[in-house]
Amino acid sequence: MTPRSIPVCASALAGLLLLSACGADQEEAAPDDADHAGVDQGAAVPEGQGDGESGGAGTAAGEAEGEAQADDGAEAAGLSAPERLIIAAQEGAGRAASFGFNEMGFVSDEVAASYRELLEENSLAGEDPEAQVSPEACAQPLAAVDFSPLLLGEEAVRADYFAESFSGAGSIELATVDSEADQQRVSEHLDNVAELLASCQDTEFTLDGIDYELRIEEPTLQDQDGVSAEQAENTAAYSWERSGTDGTTYAQILFTQVDDDIIMVSFTGGEAAGSVEFTSIAEAIAAEATAALETAD
Numbered sequence: 001m002t003p004r005s006i007p008v009c010a011s012a013l014a015g016l017l018l019l020s021a022c023g024a025d026q027e028e029a030a031p032d033d034a035d036h037a038g039v040d041q042g043a044a045v046p047e048g049q050g051d052g053e054s055g056g057a058g059t060a061a062g063e064a065e066g067e068a069q070a071d072d073g074a075e076a077a078g079l080s081a082p083e084r085l086i087i088a089a090q091e092g093a094g095r096a097a098s099f100g101f102n103e104m105g106f107v108s109d110e111v112a113a114s115y116r117e118l119l120e121e122n123s124l125a126g127e128d129p130e131a132q133v134s135p136e137a138c139a140q141p142l143a144a145v146d147f148s149p150l151l152l153g154e155e156a157v158r159a160d161y162f163a164e165s166f167s168g169a170g171s172i173e174l175a176t177v178d179s180e181a182d183q184q185r186v187s188e189h190l191d192n193v194a195e196l197l198a199s200c201q202d203t204e205f206t207l208d209g210i211d212y213e214l215r216i217e218e219p220t221l222q223d224q225d226g227v228s229a230e231q232a233e234n235t236a237a238y239s240w241e242r243s244g245t246d247g248t249t250y251a252q253i254l255f256t257q258v259d260d261d262i263i264m265v266s267f268t269g270g271e272a273a274g275s276v277e278f279t280s281i282a283e284a285i286a287a288e289a290t291a292a293l294e295t296a297d
Contacts, residue, residue, distance in 0.1 A: 024265040081157035084296040091291035092172040104161035138200035146218040149175035168269010212244040239274040254282040
């Protein structure tokens with residue numbers, strides 16, 4: 001059976017947005033059935049072929065099955081992104097499958113466009129009088145950190161993946177920097193992340209009448225031997241824990257630039273999302289996508 005593009009609205013993709021009440025419900029982020037993950041149940045990797053949250057290197061069988069599923073999913077979604085980006089996303093999703101993320105699907109162009117619009121119009125990225133942030137100096141970088149490669153244009157791609165052992169979701173996004181304006185946007189994002197890690201690790205904010213406490217940290221990247229100095233300079237990793245009366249959400253993001261291409265690997269949901277284990281998983285996924293881009297070039 002062939003996986004489909006993920007049948008979700010843009011608001012469902014907002015789970016990773018740090019300043020968004022949309023992502024507070026962890027149960028919605030972890031579907032009980034494969035249809036809500038954008039794949040048919042028959043497309044999942046057979047039992048025992050993924051490592052789940054074991055943190056191991058995964059199995060070749062699980063990775064190969066994941067890549068085959070991703071390939072079918074991209075074709076079914078009818079994506080308009082360049083083939084090289086789709087292939088890199090497929091390779092990244094295949095690597096995720098080796099860790100037990102056996103259900104995946106590509107986000108359709110239509111849903112990606114809606115999500116892009118949601119990000120562009122995110123009131124907190126502007127001047128929402130109802131949004132209160134303490135310390136006040138952290139308001140601007142905190143709002144601006146809600147960045148996605150999808151914002152760099154229509155020829156971007158995103159695939160989401162799910163694991164039965166993880167209460168949440170993972171994703172990989174890729175886009176190409178086509179202009180000075182795009183590069184400026186990427187540089188500003190890296191600067192915002194750096195400012196948050198340096199000066200805004202502990203903040204409080206009020207959104208939609210709900211008070212939140214936020215902790216932002218920088219995970220230690222382990223597998224950087226094959227990363228060039230230039231790519232390392234254009235890499236940002238951060239995790240956050242957001243607690244409020246509606247529960248606690250965890251997330252981890254690895255953002256990197258490879259020549260003119262952007263890769264962002266993310267996890268959001270349960271406590272495991274912020275763990276050292278998921279840092280290693282994110283690095284492995286990003287490395288697989290990076291290798292695919294380099295091969296395509």
